[in-house]
Amino acid sequence: MLTLLAHRDAKHVVQVAGLQVHSDRVEVVTLDAGPDFQRDWLDRAAVQGGPLLLEPEGALKFARACLKALEAIHALGVMHGDFKSDNLCIKAIKMNPESGVALDLESLRLIDFAYAVYREQPLRFVLPTDPDRLAYMPDTYRAAIKKAQATADPSHIQQAACAQVDLYSLWYMLSNVVPSNLQDGRWMVWQEWMHACRKAAREPLITLTAFDAPTKQMLALTEKMLGQLAEPQSRWAQVATTLPSWEIQSGETPLANAHPTKLLTPLIEIRLSAVTTGASEPSSQQMTVQASSVKLKDQPSSSTSRVRQNIWQYQRWWVIVASLAFLYGWLDHRFAETGLKLTDLGFGLGLLAMALAFPVVLGALWRAVFHSRSACSWVRYPGLVLCGIAAYFLVVLVPVGVSVSQLMAFLVLLTLLVVALLV
Structure with missing residues (x-):
């Protein structure tokens, strides 16, 4: 930290x-x-x-x-x-x-x-503290600590x-x-x-x-x-x-x-030999540490899922930008193949989409380099508008160049993009 x-x-x-x-x-x-x-x-x-x-x-x-x-x-x-x-x-x-x-x-x-x-980073474990002694903390946060300790889930603290x-x-x-x-x-x-x-x-x-x-x-x-x-x-x-x-x-x-x-308390050296062999009678503190360690080893998928969640937290903006670029590239290709002409509304929405592409790409780049939370807004709100414009062009193409299966696939993609932008 x-x-x-x-x-x-x-x-x-x-x-x-x-x-x-x-x-x-x-x-x-x-x-x-x-x-x-x-x-x-x-x-x-x-x-x-x-x-x-x-x-x-x-x-x-x-x-x-x-x-x-x-x-x-x-x-x-x-x-x-x-x-x-x-x-x-x-x-x-x-x-x-x-x-x-x-x-x-x-x-x-x-x-x-x-x-x-x-x-920006999810907690990995709950620190052992007595929330009842933290009078200088608000009741809602102390309640979150209690819940996290009772369920061994640090996300309650993260959310509070x-x-x-x-x-x-x-x-x-x-x-x-x-x-x-x-x-x-x-x-x-x-x-x-x-x-x-x-x-x-x-x-x-x-x-x-x-x-x-x-x-x-x-x-x-x-x-x-x-x-x-x-x-x-x-x-x-x-x-x-x-x-x-x-x-x-x-x-x-x-x-x-x-x-x-x-400033940092030395890391505790964890030995599991007493748990597996029963060679000696461990102290209560050692038993607590050993029990926690065994629990972590028994649940490797939990740590893996948190690492994946962390990677998604930082890289999802590039996935969103790449998906939107692919979708608009495909729409442009289909309009050219079918020879369909844009209406005044479609032409205006196309110009708007071109203008919104700049802050979306810039926001994703800024987020990746500087990890700025404000940069997320550059991607989120223009991205939502771009999803709406893409849905409009898909509907326009339905009579001349988009099958039902293609329409459903792209609508599912747009739904996933909207969810990713809002989370």
Whole structure:
């Protein structure tokens, strides 16, 4: 996941430096972020017994930084899935001994993508987590995790994954960043923002809406509210906190070490000898791993089908374009053979088909090279119109050059193309 985000130039995400391959494990190594980065800033505020921020401008600036980080991954169709303060790293700034600690919001980095979901790639297994303990997740997503665990089918998580899950987690986290009982009129803007964020996180999904649309809307609202508070844009990159210092002992963090950091838990070495020979009594954890491994080995067709589904996901656009090209080539040939002349309507539809061919081919090419989700629309909607025009020409050819069997075959082909375009 980190490699994918690095190749797509996702900002505010910890960057991959490389891989360390060992005989029994593979480890992801990240670029060192320096000793000033901290991930336990909210825990420090809890230790001192007060909120982290006491100004509505600071709260909105902090919310904006979080939304910028989420927007970077949501634009690629990636949901973090575990968004919380412990998975945010921010650089601490100490201007002088008299002032408190400030946070460099431009340095904010997301870490820990173990539970992330990428819309373009189906999940292969369900990670072992207790959804009842994930209070920062919406109920619908926790229910999807439970169902996936009960049925051993990760597709339930895949279908429920959306930007709203991370927005709900953001709302939950920020409810602990500032006091909830402030009555100052200046905080009305913040209360309005919190209400809007919670509403955006609970709105029902619309299939045709872009994955990152809710995040972009909240980001635009946040920047608008900062403008209402007359906060200069030049000051959006820093926020003052109530923390007097960083003297509280910090916990371990992947971005606080001076050396390259290993972010991925080493791969578990799986041995099936205890299952097959009964040589020793395995621990409960080993039994769980072994049972899962046996189940996967007993069902090779499941993995194969997922690989095929993934190939179809990426290559179907070329199949659609090639099928349409073949169909229109055959129609042109039959019109030439029969000498049938086009009516004014047919001539107009022919010109329209020629015009629509360009975005269809360009969209398929763009999708293949850059894996862009927006490019799918270039193929989908013009392709549906091209299918309708092809059906019209087939009907016109029926009296003079198309047999019933040919007509049925091509109509079946058109139906399959329409289904492939809509899925």
